[in-house]
Amino acid sequence: MTDAIRIGLIGCSSIAARRFVPALAGSTARLTAVAARDPARAAAFAARFGAAATTGYRELLARDDVDAVYVSVPTGRHAAETTAALAAGRHVLVEKPLAVDAAEGAAVLAAARRAGRVVMENRMFVHHGQHRVAAELLADGAIGDLRVLGAAMAVPPLPAGDIRHRSDLGGGALLDVGYYPAHAALLHLRAPLEVVGATRRTDPRYDVEVGGAALLRDAAGVDAHLTYGFTHAYRSRYELWGERGRLVLERAFTPAAGWQPVLRLHRQDRVELRTLPAEDHFRGALDAFLAAVRGDAESAAHGARTLAGLALLDAIRAAGRRAGPQR
Template sequence: MGVIGCADIATRRILPVLAAHDDVDLVAVASRSQAKAERVGAAFGCRGVADYAAVIDRDDLDAVYIPLPPGMHHEWALRALRAGKHVLVEKPMSDSYENTLELISTAAELGLVLAENFMFLHHSQHGAVREMLDHAVGELRVFSGSFAVPPLAPDSFRYQADLGGGALLDVGVYPLRAAQLYMTGELDVLGACLRMDEATGVDVAGSVLLSDARGATAQLDFGFEHSYRSTYALWGDRGRVSVRRAFTPPEQLKPVVRIERQDEVVERSLPEDSQVVNAIDAFVRAARAGQDLGSDTSATLRQAGLVDHVRRVARIVDGPAAGHHERELLGEGAGLG
């Protein structure tokens, strides 16, 4: 495998797993900076190069991992697929439905594995929650989900519209994806609001209201202006189940799920798990087998369509200094700028 980009997610969480994996030979890592590439390569026992294309074009690679900003995913994932490489790309797969569709179609035509790295989907706590639904929740009425973090470094790509920045693409996609785990059929966006930072031209917070084929609703919140929160809950006719560390649980954490029913509140501790290791394992198995990911790619395409739908119907609310002026969001281009 090779790695295209030395983002924090790569150096802190993914590269250590790739370097230690029994079925992975980590060959090369690329950065725009030769010094950074060499430093990261030395830390993980592989070659460091200052040329993304040079890694993609190597004939000793089967697959690449792409942790670049969202606005760069389409270009480099497409180039990697056309070079005959399996691709693991950070979420979101791209910054638009059309680009995601092209990537998925290209991978299918070439018989290659293309996976979106939504690691939280690989944590065992979500399977445990699904097993609780009939008894503890019953018929789902409301799904709620929140993922937000404190303000980020000003030079982060997340504040750069041309790189696909913005809260919707960075943190909002998590509760959107989680809602699809439990709700039925195609989801409709009933309303959405995105708060725009005029200085950067990207959305920094938002809320979305969804409904499904059975009339259940989802209330989702996300942003870069909050204390940390990473949670979702399912509320039905029998009770309510809430997941406290839904999206980024540390691997040593034993997640606690809260079950609330009439005259009963139970907190259940689940086994610790590593969603990072599980996600890499799943990709490696698929790539080695040349496996069609099928339902996974269908879910990725539905997710991309849902994000575009949010953009189309959302209202933008400017920051306090701008007087909270609302206007229609056209959703043209990365980062909603």
């Protein structure tokens, strides 16, 4: 492998252009090739970012100037394209979630072990320092013992033709935006997490859920209220509610690289506002992946958390279906 890890893109998505390629600047990797289902789209993307365009995903995997790939295709294709890349001997950073369910995710991770390659889910938000600060304050007793976690991620209604409305492409609000509050619970609560109940909101125009909520309980008896959806004003937040105060992050999951988060610490007689440094959590996730590829860090814990997240989403999905749809 050359000094710079050579990256190929499988999927010329908006997030690849807006966040992934800019994160490569100054990193120990460089973009060498891109592939899309539409050759014209790949050519335009490649010209924009100074890379080679290929006529398909398999052609990209056959190149000798690609050490690793970033997969940003529709969710329902994540597992298949990641497995193909692993079989071709490439390391893989794949957009979240790794797979549509825990069984599919476990198969991908097993393929990575057989191939001796790194596969990581791009769980970028956890690499932002605001979550470390929140965890440190909680551990230091700033709000006393934790009693409740509340987390929400939602976006305004999507266009009717958006691929996230298609079940055959792994669509639905749970996998897309429900992923974030579920992983906030995994980040701060004590495993195992029990899904006490869930709701699922549907729309007769689509065969996927457009929203929902879940009630969890952790091993210490802490409750978690999770809300997600495609039918709301934008929100990206979580709150840690303890016996003596609350910690609130309002831009918890999708802060821009230049955004300075403001952590609110609510106590009985005052509210403290702490402005935290701006960070590019996408760059943080990329650096963690590159460290694992170089052998400077292990990825087993990341894989275990990936499977825990998929299992939790499976349990929320099942509980929501038992409760029946809301319209």
